[in-house]
Amino acid sequence: MDNLYFQPEIETMERSSLETLQLKRLKESIGTALRSPFYSTRLGKLGITPDSIRTLGDLRRLPFTTKEDLRSNYPFGLVAVPADRVVRLHSSSGTTGNPTVICHSQHDLECWAGRVARCLYMVGLRNTDVFQNTSGYGMFTGGLGFQYGAELLGALTVPAAAGNTVRQIKFIRDFGTTAIHAIPSYAFRLYEVMREMGISPRTDTRLTTLVIGAEPHTEAQRRKIEEAFGVKAYNSFGMSEMSGPGVAFECPCQNGLHLWEDCYIMEIIDPETLEPLPDGEVGELVLTTLDREAMPLIRYRTRDLTRIIPGECPCGRTHRRIDRIKGRSDDMFIVKGVNIFPMQIEKILMQFRELGTNYLITVDTVNSNDEVMVEVELGDLFTDDYSQLQRLTRDITRQLKDEILVTPKVRLVDRGTLPQETGKAVRVKDLRKNK
């Protein structure tokens, strides 16, 4: 019988054994990290050695590492192995200041590919599958990351790379592609072009699986993609600082992403107080690498907001799950002591069919009180009856209050008035003097 797990002994490892493994690897990671110029100063100053760590809880005594640390030690300040061991680097472009660089040894690349293979196997891919990767290749980790992982799995891996949608569709048909990796917006684009070409993804292709990630999306968008293609779509989470894809991935239960705890230690912290939060609460994800030798990262602040889903997963994997990413901690704002994330507001707005997809949140001080205003564009005018428009405004207000615990002022606005949804639209304007 076909095995459910790529690495059953690791994926279903008892929690206590998993934690023992984590502790052993954490000590090794700290030992390795201390060989880098950056950590030898940062941790050395505090007198930290691998022996300072007796329990996993001791990790909390170590300082965080931030993107800023990566930038100011660009390019090789965090490299912990001699140059002859480093075989590849990936870099992410910085809009301000230096880019960030992550270096890998041969061992690191093998571990990374193993994690990606584990993820793809989890959602049903096997060595007979044809996997088409629409990520950009080159410095972007979604390209080579999935390439090596899918190859390790034994799938025929098509490095189609980004763009040229008509050619992508030709590949899908000619090569009998069964699985695609795409960012959600590109999945929609693929579907649109297929429709224009008169191709039905359900009957004219062999597609069964879509891997979507790298771009925040809602459950409703995922269901739309599944409906359009007649496939299962699985959420993928990774980031270049943590090597790339393969950090966490949905299992067939599609209820949260298993984060591979043999490779990372995860913590959720309050982005304001930096204190750890209990399972179930939304905060910033902090990750420590456990199997990376060229460039280990200790307590790296990912800026991504999520929560740990409490409880066991029916699939049998013991690695805990994180929820889909709820936004960036930089986007979070605090009103009357409550942490609010734009994604919470978006989720509510998207439930109203009368509304379009563009919205803008403005926070301002009115009579020394913080007030939240939510402007949202109407879709097609569904009524010309005032009482209905007022009822709609009231319903939106009530549901938002239930979600964010603050009563916002809701304004319906005309289409095309707010910044476009494409690209990085500004969703929050904070006009307060004292934030």
Place this chain on the structure above:
Amino acid sequence: MTIKQLSVFLENKSGRLNEVLGILGQADIRIIAATVADTSEYGILRLITSDTAKAYEVLKANRVSAQQSDVVALTCNSTAAEFAEQMDYFTREGLSVEYMYCFSTGEKAFLILRTSDNAMVDAIARKYGLDIITEKELLSV
């Protein structure tokens, strides 16, 4: 018998009404009757035009929130007494009028009515001999 009306969502900001009328003008659409109702938050522009379907399409193409709906047009003499009489029939029959606007061409007045039940308007019109007019008749005014 109903005619097509166009309702347009208007944000309360200066120049928006002009923008909408400009879009319709560009498409050679003639306006037969119009009314704007507003609150402090937003307004609704209601229009009878020479080509409602086309007007709707051009507004949609310009990302203006609009909707088509069915209303009834009546004609009578443009005296206050006649107006009152017409409205009285509806009250008597228990049909509530959501809104009404009108325009006149000298002696003749045209009433545009939005009610919850257009079929009932027809019945009342037959019963009291009211003069319901067709879209074609209205456009040739």
